Amino acid sequence: MAEDTPDTRWFFLCAADDLANPNAFVTTRVGAIPLVAQNIKGEVVAFRNVCTHRFAVIHDAASGCGPLRCPYHGWSFDAAGVPVGLPFNPTDFQLDAEGRRRLALNPASLAMCGRLVFIRVAVEGPGLEAQMGADVFARLAALSNRFTRRGELIDLDPAGERIETANLRAVVAAAALRLEALPPPGAADRFARAWTFHPAHADAETPA
Ligand code: FES
Structure with missing residues (x-):
């Protein structure tokens, strides 16, 4: 049986309509771990709200509407968490497709109860x-x-x-x-x- 820790617990995040629009996001934090649920081109996904480049928090606001883009060097991420928009990549980062995949965001978990959205740090664990x-x-x-x-x-x-x-x-x-x-x-x-x-x-x- 999975150990009951804050990482394996579900936490209520928002109503589904808070994430219905493209680029809508809602954030929270479980212990030291920032989390974000984000609508990316109609798909609602959840990640640790931490950039994989230099570990900056991506969205600081508790909720809002804006692309999943790191405020520091401007990397933006797709629905799989892979950085797809890297300003100055040819000169500054030189990441090919495989290098970018290795720097995908760490996933989190989402679950629905009716129209209520719950989030969890752990990818594996008991269902909501x-x-x-x-x-x-x-x-x-x-x-x-x-x-x-x-x-x-x-x-x-x-x-x-x-x-x-x-x-x-x-x-x-x-x-x-x-x-x-x-x-x-x-x-x-x-x-x-x-x-x-x-x-x-x-x-x-x-x-x-
Ligand atoms: S710290 Fe996020 S793009 Fe550099």
Whole structure:
């Protein structure tokens, strides 16, 4: 059985629509390891948010829209993590295709629960549903598929249905779902986030 460490745990990152647009990205950190999920030409992928050239953090912002490009020497990376745009490569780096493949970013893992995106440092390990428990997984998936319309952040009655799993707190009311992502272990408070979602249609039923 895989050892339970922060590296093998799933952490809630964002809603799927946060990564729906080309170049959208969301970052977090697990301990000392920065992570990024990024839409690259329609494909959502996850890596350690660390350039393989001189180990700079690639995206410093908690979220945004911009290519997966290192701010230092401008290397940009494709959906496999391979550096494909290297300014001044002929004179400064002289990397051929094999050399660039060797400098691919370190992959991380992504998993979905309904419309919720979770991220993990380790490439191998238990699945999200196994880690969360089948009942919690099914409930969160159903809620996320019902409450799809993002609204202004509001507080909900904490006495309502409440789900806590991984670094996620979900509070459910008839007309809204509030999600709070707490920073993973070792991450700064700036990686905490909160959202309120409403049903896509005002007359939709709360899933049982
Ligand atoms: S440190 Fe990232 S391109 Fe050089």
